[in-house]
Each structure stands twice: as C-alpha cells, then as structure tokens.
Amino acid sequence: MKSKFKKFLLLFLIITLVFGCGKSDESTGNTLNNKNISDKTKVSNLSESYIKYAEIKSSKLEAITELTEQTDNYMLGLALIPLGMSDLAFVPASVCGLEEAEAVNQLFLYENISYKKDGDKCTIIYEIDGEQTKFIADYDKKTDSVTMDIYEENELTMTSEYIKIKDGYASQLFTKSDEGSNYSVYKTKFQKDDIYTSIYENTNKPASIFKNSNISDDFAKNGDYLYISIVGGVASAIIEGETVNFNTFE
Secondary structure (H helix, E strand, C coil): CHHHHHHHHHHHHHHHHHHCCCCCCHHHCCCCCHHHCCCCCCCCCHHHHHHHHHHHHHHHHHHHHHHHHHCCCHHHHHHHHHHHHHHHHHHHHHHECECHHHHHHHCCCCEEEEEEEECCEEEEEEEECCEEEEEEEEEECCCCEEEEEEEECCEEEEEEEEEEECCEEEEEEEEECCCCCCEEEEEEEEECCEEEEEEEEEECCCCCCCCCCCCCCCCCCCCCCEEEEEECCEEEEEECCEECCCCCCC
16 A cells, blocks of 8 residues: 555656646657647647646646535545546656657656657556556547556556547546456546546446547446536536535535
C-alpha cells in the first residue's frame, strides 16, 4: 500500500510540473501554452494532444467535483476519487513526441527510464521503488485519438483512450475487475458545456474508440455504479441506483 501511495504521490507531482506552466520552448517539440488552450488549439503529436486534452478535461471535471459541495451524499465524493486518480498513471503521455533527452528530463521523478518513440507510437519503461511499469501509447494525428496501456511487472493493468469529437472529447478507461474476466469502466464525454460521466462495474470490455469518432449519443450515459450529467447547466447524479439530491442540506 505504501508503494502504491508513493506512486500516486510522484505522479501527482509530475502532473503538477508538466501542466503547471505553458510549453513554448521550440526545442522541446511542444509549442502549447496552457493559458491559451482551447477546443480549437492545434496539436501535432501525442505530447501536445494529451496536454490539451488533460487541460480541457480538468476544467470540465471541476464542474463535477463542485457538485460534492451541493449535497450531503458523501458517496458522490468517494465515487469520484478513482476517476481522478486513475488518470495520473497516464501522465507519461505528456512527453510522447518529444526528443529523448527532453522526455527523460521531464520524467525525472521516475527511476531507470527507457524512452522510445517510433512514429506515433511511444514506449516508456520506468521504475518506482524497484517496481517496473511499462507505458505504451499509439497516437493517431488524423483523428486526434490515442490508446494507452499500462503494464505493471509485465501484466496489463489499465487501458485509457480518448478521441476528439465535435466541440469536445470522449474518453474511457478500463481495468480488469478483481473477480472473473469482467472490467471496471470509466467513461466521460463533454461537448461545449455539457458533461456526461459514468462508471460501470463488472461489465464487458468496451469496444475501442481509437480512431473511431462515431461516438454514440449514449456514450458515457447510464453507468450502473455512477452516472452524472450536467446539461444546459442542470446537474443530475445517480449512485448505485440512488438519485443524488442537490442543494437540499442545511
């Protein structure tokens, strides 16, 4: 448990360093300035794409986390913790596309780093407290989409994908359930100011959205464990079948 906590702490520090300031030095291969990122920002590699996606998603999910202050249902806050923490494991995407020296420099909190890029494919192997993790990403510039896998000690533990859609993004993350061959699946879709987030437990492995911008209207809706929507400024949430009431506590 201590090792896992240290991993999350180090990843949190990295994401703070990576996203805490704009990238404008052309020598890094990354020309984004976080203060000016918008849905229309152009990207040319996974590093730029992921920073753009993470910046926009962060601002959208802030609206969801603010809902926890409008209800006395403590389960809402607890349900959102894994949704945020799981994304930290994919921070290495923020350096994919950079030159090796710059990429390794930005991941200095890791140990024994191996970085390889082959076109739009990126592999990063690193260690924390002697435990090896392998990050593998495949990026498609045409659709601005990516599929990313995390292996811990050569075992696939998590897969994360996102794709640019009109006025926003659709994303999903899934992990193998502790029981059987089912999965825990986290899905999010945001377009302009409308947001949908769902968590599905003990379900089938979802179809990949890599290179597939034909996202259905039901994507990220009606999660069996958690479903949150903010549409037209009106929020609603259901946790384990129970409707969450907002602004009803004293």
